[in-house]
Amino acid sequence: MARHALSVIAPQGHVGTLAFESTEDRYEFVYDPGWPGAVRAFPLSPHVPLAGPPAASGVVARFLQNLLPEGRALDVASSFHHISKSNVFGLINLLGREPVGALSFLPEGVAAEKAVVPALRRPITDAELSKRIRMRDSVPFPVWDGTVRLSVAGFQDKLQVLLEGDRISLVEAPLASTHILKPESHNPATPFMVANEHFCMTLASRMGLPVAPVHIRRIPEPVLLIERFDRTVEREQDGQTAIAVHRRHIIDACQALDMPVALKYERNMGSTEHVRHIRDGVSFEKLLMLAKDFENPAIARQFFLRWAILQLLIGNSDAHGKNLSFFLSGAGLAPANLYDLVCVHTYGPAIEQEMAMGYGDEFHCDAVAAFDLADFAHRTALPATLVARELASMARQASKLAPGLAQDSVYTQDERARVQDIAAFVVAQAERLIRIAPEVSKVDPELL
Known part of the structure; x- marks a missing residue:
């Protein structure tokens, strides 16, 4: 039987091991013995509790599937890596370093190496971002530097970025993204989506609902920058440069x-x-x-x-x-x-x-x-x-x-x-x- 495994990591430490038996299409997740007693430990979901027998294969599969992008972004990730869209484990293996929330899915043995790698910022200028938005018909927006950079759910074109003042960067661990960047909708039937979402989000916020902060940036094309609520940021004294980005589950x-x-x-x-x-x-x-x-x-x-x-x-x-x-x-x-x-x-x-x-x-x-x-x-x-x-x-x-x-x-x-x-x-x-x-x-x- 073909068995594969990934380490599931959180900021607090090793959460557990995700195993996949490809011939039987069977998933298994087992918590690390020390995880339930760790400070601020959490379960993956209410259906994968910290105590009791391991969750059923279908429960684990549904949890993972919901971490993946949808629509064109999933098509891009699938075709770019020559992996079937139904191959959830394969896609998590490729896109699971920074999905929504606090978890990372890494090949076994990689986690320790990641801890000593210096933070890498890959700056994106307004000119480059503008060009990439205009080139979306020929170059899929989630692909940057030969890598699929999107690992958050949803249909719209978007990008996970680190925002430091006006500086936008792609980042690698141990840093993480702080914002989701959305360009204008590529669908001619939904014009001015950036302004639409900005208005509705702002209205909800003014009404006292808990809303992710948003602002419009023009490069000159409008993009919506949405502050991630599953991240908290420590910054230098300049108030801009990120020292650390902490992920929340x-x-x-x-x-x-x-x-x-x-x-x-x-x-x-x-x-x-x-x-x-x-x-x-x-x-x-x-x-x-x-x-x-x-x-x-x-x-x-x-x-x-x-x-x-x-x-x-x-x-x-x-x-x-x-x-x-x-x-x-x-x-x-x-x-x-x-x-x-x-x-x-x-x-x-x-x-x-x-x-x-x-x-x-x-x-x-x-x-x-x-x-x-x-x-x-x-x-x-x-x-x-x-x-x-x-x-x-x-x-x-x-x-x-x-x-x-x-x-x-x-x-x-x-x-x-x-x-x-x-x-x-x-x-x-x-x-x-x-x-x-x-x-x-x-x-x-x-x-x-």
Whole structure:
């Protein structure tokens, strides 16, 4: 039998060993005997606990699959290295040095060598970055210096970079990236995505939600720089040069629920008439069931509720199970900062408008009514009065903040036209939700 192994490393030390038997397509993960007793030890996920028998092969495989990029980025990694996209272990072996969170997956024996390698920065000038963005049709954006540099999940073009003042660099261990860099969308159907995401993220932050800090940089093409919440940085006295970048363990909602990437949408089979009743994917109901695994279940329920309402307000139909992450420690889960907040509604029918998760049985943000929200409350075991109160409160905030944010000088004239369109939608949606909020708690529970 062909057995392969990788060491799984965290900043605190050796976590365990990942083994793969290729003939049988079987995975095994075993914790290092000293790991459960280490300071700030954590489990890989709630489904790979520190104590008890090893997790089943499928559990380990799903955890790993959710670490990989999707879409074109996965195609690039697969074709560049001549590895099948279904070869999860092979891709983790290639891309696992700095995935999301605190873990690194290294060939056995490499970890000790890494500790003594000096930090290597590979600077990227604005001119080079601009050229690479313009060359995306011929040179895939994740490939730099003959190496696939992307190892974070998601569809959009992005790059993991170290930001030191205005300096952008690619880095190797023992340093790590501090930001995710996103260029403008390559899809002509989704123009001004940088401004769109910046606006929605800023609005959510001003509304008091925990959001990853973002800013727009022009090189001259706009790029969005998103500060990584799974990193903390020690800097020199100049306030810019990084001395050390510490990685924090996080998992996404699919990993927390032990669900594969294919189930990140609630209607995992699609929405055509003969399959729309199949709702095996990540849903609000399933997310709220995770509250018991949180350090503070009450905070978790409030977090999920506010996240669900936010997607309604901004018209984000692509808020799926991989767009939520949680910190994980020995004490349990805790909400992480929000990310990937965009108004999909502004792009019209060219982009799928059905929400990734249903509010009751309604999957269109501008059609959600009081009955649907009461059904949402019932399914998630949230008090209808709480849903109504939070809905009205967040809608009032959004309606007040959105128009002013759309006037921000950070946007160009063309971008401002787009964000003003988004702001107008937010205001209209907020006013509609404020009107129906008092009716939510009046719905007869017997009808649900």
